[in-house]
Amino acid sequence: MTTMRSLQGQGHHLSDTFVQLDVLNNHHAGIPPFGARMEAIGLSPLKPTAIDTLQVNIGKMCNQTCKHCHVDAGPDRKEMMTREIMEHCLDILRHHAIPTVDITGGAPEMHPEFRWFVGEIRKLGKHIIDRCNLTIIRANKKYHDLPDFLARHEVGVVSSLPHYVAGRTDRQRGDGVFEASIEALTLLNRVGYGQEDSSLQLNLVYNPTGAFLPGDQQQLEADFKRILKEQYQIDFNNLYAITNMPISRFLDYLLSSGNYQAYMEKLLESFNPAAAQGLMCRNTLSVSWDGYLYDCDFNQMLDMKVNTLAGPHIKDFDLEALTDREIRIDQHCYGCTAGAGSSCGGETV
Amino acid sequence: MEKTYYYPEDLKKFGSVREFQPELGEKFFNYYNSVFKEGALTQREKALIALAVSHAVQCPYCIDAYTSGSIEKGATEEQMMEAVHVATAIKGGAALVHGVQMMNKAKSILM
Ligand code: SF4
Ligand code: SF4
Numbered sequence: 142m143t144t145m146r147s148l149q150g151q152g153h154h155l156s157d158t159f160v161q162l163d164v165l166n167n168h169h170a171g172i173p174p175f176g177a178r179m180e181a182i183g184l185s186p187l188k189p190t191a192i193d194t195l196q197v198n199i200g201k202m203c204n205q206t207c208k209h210c211h212v213d214a215g216p217d218r219k220e221m222m223t224r225e226i227m228e229h230c231l232d233i234l235r236h237h238a239i240p241t242v243d244i245t246g247g248a249p250e251m252h253p254e255f256r257w258f259v260g261e262i263r264k265l266g267k268h269i270i271d272r273c274n275l276t277i278i279r280a281n282k283k284y285h286d287l288p289d290f291l292a293r294h295e296v297g298v299v300s301s302l303p304h305y306v307a308g309r310t311d312r313q314r315g316d317g318v319f320e321a322s323i324e325a326l327t328l329l330n331r332v333g334y335g336q337e338d339s340s341l342q343l344n345l346v347y348n349p350t351g352a353f354l355p356g357d358q359q360q361l362e363a364d365f366k367r368i369l370k371e372q373y374q375i376d377f378n379n380l381y382a383i384t385n386m387p388i389s390r391f392l393d394y395l396l397s398s399g400n401y402q403a404y405m406e407k408l409l410e411s412f413n414p415a416a417a418q419g420l421m422c423r424n425t426l427s428v429s430w431d432g433y434l435y436d437c438d439f440n441q442m443l444d445m446k447v448n449t450l451a452g453p454h455i456k457d458f459d460l461e462a463l464t465d466r467e468i469r470i471d472q473h474c475y476g477c478t479a480g481a482g483s484s485c486g487g488e489t490v
Numbered sequence: 491m492e493k494t495y496y497y498p499e500d501l502k503k504f505g506s507v508r509e510f511q512p513e514l515g516e517k518f519f520n521y522y523n524s525v526f527k528e529g530a531l532t533q534r535e536k537a538l539i540a541l542a543v544s545h546a547v548q549c550p551y552c553i554d555a556y557t558s559g560s561i562e563k564g565a566t567e568e569q570m571m572e573a574v575h576v577a578t579a580i581k582g583g584a585a586l587v588h589g590v591q592m593m594n595k596a597k598s599i600l601m
Binding site for chain 2: 304306309349351353354355356357360361364406
């Protein structure tokens with residue numbers, strides 16, 4: 142596996158969110174403000190429709206250091222949600238009709254309280270999604286029983302597999318990741334994930350392994366299904382095609398490879414009003430490891446906290462104020478409206 | 491700007507050919523867009539054919555566009571290079587098959 146360090150660990154200037162926002166706003170030619178594009182299609186101010194999903198980012202620690210990671214996660218990141226903040230999340234879930242909890246990281250399973258947290262959420266009858274990077278299951282003996290644990294709690298698994306060609310996946314996610322991911326998928330299949338006669342959902346995430354946009358989700362899903370079955374006897378439910386957001390490590394890649402301007406132009410060219418209608422920030426609320434609330438995980442990584450009168454911390458949670466808030470947008474949002482749109486659940490049209 | 495016959499930025503201006511002849515330009519782009527829609531061939535298959543033809547006609551704009559297009563549609567590096575080899579084989583073969591004509595002529599005039 143790769144030993145790359147996070148941007149923060151390198152003391153990289155892009156680990157500063159102000160620098161990222163400055164690049165996004167000032168370091169290219171001819172990209173109009175995202176807000177102006179939204180205004181032109183009548184979506185300004187951008188408002189939530191409902192809050193169906195609480196996406197909880199329980200920490201930045203990860204066993205991988207993928208080149209495109211918008212979280213800037215890695216083994217060198219130590220930020221982790223405290224039990225107290227988790228209790229706050231549970232309290233909110235207990236008192237509000239938010240049906241889905243999407244647990245993400247880093248590698249959320251590395252959090253010592255992960256299993257407790259999952260168990261408590263299940264007691265509340267909520268549907269849980271675990272954004273699992275797959276390799277964690279094989280990383281250490283203490284994680285080998287994760288497939289059983291997840292199955293017992295009926296947790297839906299969403300996992301990245303950017304390509305069915307090993308080299309493509311490894312170039313983005315680290316040496317050996319493809320092989321370990323295939324092993325993990327086999328184990329998940331074995332306990333019932335992704336099987337036709339089972340309710341255990343295994344969804345894969347395709348994201349481009351470079352400076353290009355994802356192709357047609359259905360077509361990619363058909364290719365992945367055929368090839369993973371033929372070559373590795375692996376089954377899964379759906380493939381979500383996700384666009385790489387021009388922030389954090391992917392922004393660093395775009396700038397250092399000389400692809401930044403062309404990528405932003407491509408996002409702008411592909412702006413799709415229909416995709417803008419279904420933006421995930423309209424039905425999701427994101428919580429950071431330290432308990433702040435954000436419109437989405439991307440805004441979280443840019444430290445753009447929710448804009449409500451009630452205050453941006455989970456301790457100030459006020460569903461009414463949050464449902465009425467104005468979603469904070471900036472130039473990175475072009476990543477969500479390109480082509481068929483992009484969200485944590487894939488296309489939005 | 492360096493003086494050259496080809497500028498990468500010109501690819502983005504392709505649509506502007508309508509400026510001098512809107513009607514025919516429009517017809518061309520409508521046709522073009524229909525050709526690349528999913529049909530009996532998948533979009534990826536069409537992108538790979540386009541990539542091969544781009545090499546055969548040696549159009550740098552098309553090579554740019556269909557390298558990105560093929561990758562976006564899920565093609566692998568190996569598939570793209572095989573497509574280029576198909577173009578190469580046909581171009582090379584097209585030259586070589588005329589060797590038969592050369593032989594015919596040579597045999598007709600040589601003792
Ligand atoms: S993309 Fe996921 S698996 Fe990769 S470093 Fe980031 S959090 Fe970890
Ligand atoms: S980046 Fe976040 S706020 Fe911006 S459009 Fe996407 S989901 Fe919404």
